[in-house]
Amino acid sequence: MTRTIVAAGHFVLALAAGISMLALLPGPALAQDLCGRPSEQPEALLSRLTKTEGLKEDFRDKSYVAISDKAKDTVWTFTVPGHPAHPSVVCRRPVQDGADMRLQMNVQCNAAEAECQRLVKAFQELNQRMLQELRKQKKQ
Numbered sequence: 001m002t003r004t005i006v007a008a009g010h011f012v013l014a015l016a017a018g019i020s021m022l023a024l025l026p027g028p029a030l031a032q033d034l035c036g037r038p039s040e041q042p043e044a045l046l047s048r049l050t051k052t053e054g055l056k057e058d059f060r061d062k063s064y065v066a067i068s069d070k071a072k073d074t075v076w077t078f079t080v081p082g083h084p085a086h087p088s089v090v091c092r093r094p095v096q097d098g099a100d101m102r103l104q105m106n107v108q109c110n111a112a113e114a115e116c117q118r119l120v121k122a123f124q125e126l127n128q129r130m131l132q133e134l135r136k137q138k139k140q
Contacts, residue, residue, distance in 0.1 A: 036074070076089060077089070077123075079119070085115040085116055
C-alpha cells in the first residue's frame with residue numbers, strides 16, 4: 001500500500017521550529033502534490049529528475065541520494081534499495097511566510113507505517129539542525 005505523509009511542517013526561523021501538521025493519508029499518492037509537482041512513484045521521479053531534467057546528484061550514501069533543483073529551490077531526497085522505508089521520496093523547500101522563512105517538507109513513503117514515521121522523524125530532526133545553522137548564519 002502506498003502511503004503519502006504530508007509533513008508540510010512549517011519551520012519558522014523566527015520562532016521555535018516544529019511540525020505544525022502531520023497527516024497520514026492512505027491511498028494512491030499520485031493524487032497528491034509533491035513540492036509543486038504532480039506526485040509520481042519515487043523511482044520514476046528520480047529517473048525524470050536526473051535523466052529527463054538533467055539534475056545532478058549532490059549526495060549519495062548507503063541510505064539516500066539527494067538532488068537539488070536550484071531553479072525551483074527544492075531538495076529531493078530518495079531512499080535507496082535496502083533502506084527500510086524504500087521506495088520513498090522527501091522534498092524540502094524554503095517558503096517565505098511574511099517576514100519569516102519556513103521550510104516546507106513533503107514525504108511520499110511506500111513502506112510500512114512504522115517505517116514511514118521513522119523516516120519523517122529523521123527528516124524532522126535534520127530540518128531542526130538545518131534551521132539552527134541558518135539561524136547562526138543569520139546572526140553573523
